[in-house]
Amino acid sequence: MKAYEKSKLNTVKRGANRATYDVEKINNILDAGFIGYVSYTYQGKAIAIPMAYGRRDNTIILHGSNANRMLTSLLAVKEMSMTVMHLDALVMARSGFHHSVNYRSVTLFGTAKKIEETTDKNTALLCFMEHIMKGRWDGIREMSQQEFDRTLVVEMTIEKASAKIRDVGVADEPEDYELDVWAGLIPIKQIAEYPIADKGKPENMEIPEHILDYYEQNKK
Amino acid sequence: MKAYEKSKLNTVKRGANRATYDVEKINNILDAGFIGYVSYTYQGKAIAIPMAYGRRDNTIILHGSNANRMLTSLLAVKEMSMTVMHLDALVMARSGFHHSVNYRSVTLFGTAKKIEETTDKNTALLCFMEHIMKGRWDGIREMSQQEFDRTLVVEMTIEKASAKIRDVGVADEPEDYELDVWAGLIPIKQIAEYPIADKGKPENMEIPEHILDYYEQNKK
Numbered sequence: 001m002k003a004y005e006k007s008k009l010n011t012v013k014r015g016a017n018r019a020t021y022d023v024e025k026i027n028n029i030l031d032a033g034f035i036g037y038v039s040y041t042y043q044g045k046a047i048a049i050p051m052a053y054g055r056r057d058n059t060i061i062l063h064g065s066n067a068n069r070m071l072t073s074l075l076a077v078k079e080m081s082m083t084v085m086h087l088d089a090l091v092m093a094r095s096g097f098h099h100s101v102n103y104r105s106v107t108l109f110g111t112a113k114k115i116e117e118t119t120d121k122n123t124a125l126l127c128f129m130e131h132i133m134k135g136r137w138d139g140i141r142e143m144s145q146q147e148f149d150r151t152l153v154v155e156m157t158i159e160k161a162s163a164k165i166r167d168v169g170v171a172d173e174p175e176d177y178e179l180d181v182w183a184g185l186i187p188i189k190q191i192a193e194y195p196i197a198d199k200g201k202p203e204n205m206e207i208p209e210h211i212l213d214y215y216e217q218n219k220k
Numbered sequence: 221m222k223a224y225e226k227s228k229l230n231t232v233k234r235g236a237n238r239a240t241y242d243v244e245k246i247n248n249i250l251d252a253g254f255i256g257y258v259s260y261t262y263q264g265k266a267i268a269i270p271m272a273y274g275r276r277d278n279t280i281i282l283h284g285s286n287a288n289r290m291l292t293s294l295l296a297v298k299e300m301s302m303t304v305m306h307l308d309a310l311v312m313a314r315s316g317f318h319h320s321v322n323y324r325s326v327t328l329f330g331t332a333k334k335i336e337e338t339t340d341k342n343t344a345l346l347c348f349m350e351h352i353m354k355g356r357w358d359g360i361r362e363m364s365q366q367e368f369d370r371t372l373v374v375e376m377t378i379e380k381a382s383a384k385i386r387d388v389g390v391a392d393e394p395e396d397y398e399l400d401v402w403a404g405l406i407p408i409k410q411i412a413e414y415p416i417a418d419k420g421k422p423e424n425m426e427i428p429e430h431i432l433d434y435y436e437q438n439k440k
Contacts, residue, residue, distance in 0.1 A: 009265065013287070013289060014285055037268040039259050040266050043228070043229060045229065045259075045299060045301060047259055047303070048258075050305040050323070079265060083257060083268045087410070090434075095363070095367070096367075097371070099349070109265065129316060129319070132310070136312070141399055177420055179361055179421075182427060183422050184417040184418045184422055186412050187416065188410060188412055191409055193440075195405065196405045197402070197403075198405075199389075201398070201399075202401075207402060211406065220413075220440050
């Protein structure tokens with residue numbers, strides 16, 4: 001599949017020229033981060049909760065406590081939606097009306113199911129961790145049975161999706177370009193700062209490669 | 221009012237020790253950013269849409285096109301919810317189970333109404349802009365009547381709110397501190413990079429103070 005099918009639910013109306021349904025572009029936006037806003041309905045009200053996620057092919061892996069209100073609600077209704085957005089710039093125009101932001105955002109719609117079988121659950125947790133930081137899973141202490149049992153793993157299969165991208169400069173009214181107003185972009189970026197070792201043994205250890213790689217790829 | 225009243229809707233259950241209902245703490249989190257995830261229900265499904273917002277006292281100001289599907293839906297149901305989250309660090313523990321993130325998040329519940337009266341609408345748009353960048357409103361070209369009429373301004377009165385903050389180090393199982401596993405924090409930050417002038421007149425202008433102030437306050 002190269003593009004998600006368009007339906008009334010995922011068709012972008014406002015700023016349709018900025019929309020894409022291309023699977024690769026959508027996956028690139030998903031892989032550039034790991035915090036998504038999962039929406040669910042509680043007591044008749046829609047609520048969005050930020051959650052760490054991992055992507056595996058056309059699925060999204062979430063996890064939490066067995067008692068997590070949102071995850072158990074999602075499993076009850078079986079349908080879910082998640083939104084991810086990266087802010088790239090403030091767009092300062094000559095008029096208030098044309099002020100904007102550059103961003104990459106994705107909205108996903110799909111079905112949620114619990115992953116229970118031991119091997120599947122282990123693999124899903126590994127994929128989740130690898131999505132956030134490649135190489136981390138191998139060196140850490142193995143999960144205890146109790147930890148494993150207390151963890152709820154939910155897999156969302158993406159059925160419909162759309163992305164919106166604004167990545168251009170200022171777009172003012174033609175007659176405004178003559179005004180003496182400063183206009184331009186202020187680039188915005190999420191960065192990692194240098195890792196801080198926990199007290200005790202890590203203070204005397206070399207920082208492992210997977211941590212330094214993450215820092216190098218995400219520093220300013 | 222110093223704290224939001226707790227009800228079933230806004231009482232944090234998971235990680236209740238990280239929760240606060242304090243108005244000042246909630247406002248500080250809201251003022252540290254300007255992108256919120258507004259939830260609404262469309263065709264029976266909950267969807268979260270990222271929106272730029274401004275805060276004024278206990279209200280949140282949103283705006284968009286008159287045809288904006290989300291804003292018109294919110295105005296129809298009159299109730300809304302918005303979530304804001306700032307990611308502060310990756311918390312790398314010795315076990316997978318204790319990996320976490322440091323963050324500051326807020327979830328707001330309230331009522332939505334349209335601001336129509338000319339002076340109120342102008343003031344709301346000014347507050348929105350000033351929230352994102354102090355001093356920007358004064359120097360830009362005034363809104364035309366047509367732009368003004370095409371803009372829908374929605375004010376949310378915050379009725380219930382909660383914040384969750386994690387700002388501590390690694391919290392591993394007591395027996396895991398002896399393991400030879402690197403643990404620690406990787407601080408994460410959203411930063412502004414140096415402003416880029418638009419082609420034409422701005423290239424030969426001094427960058428105005430409000431833009432440089434924003435950059436100075438938000439650079440690495």
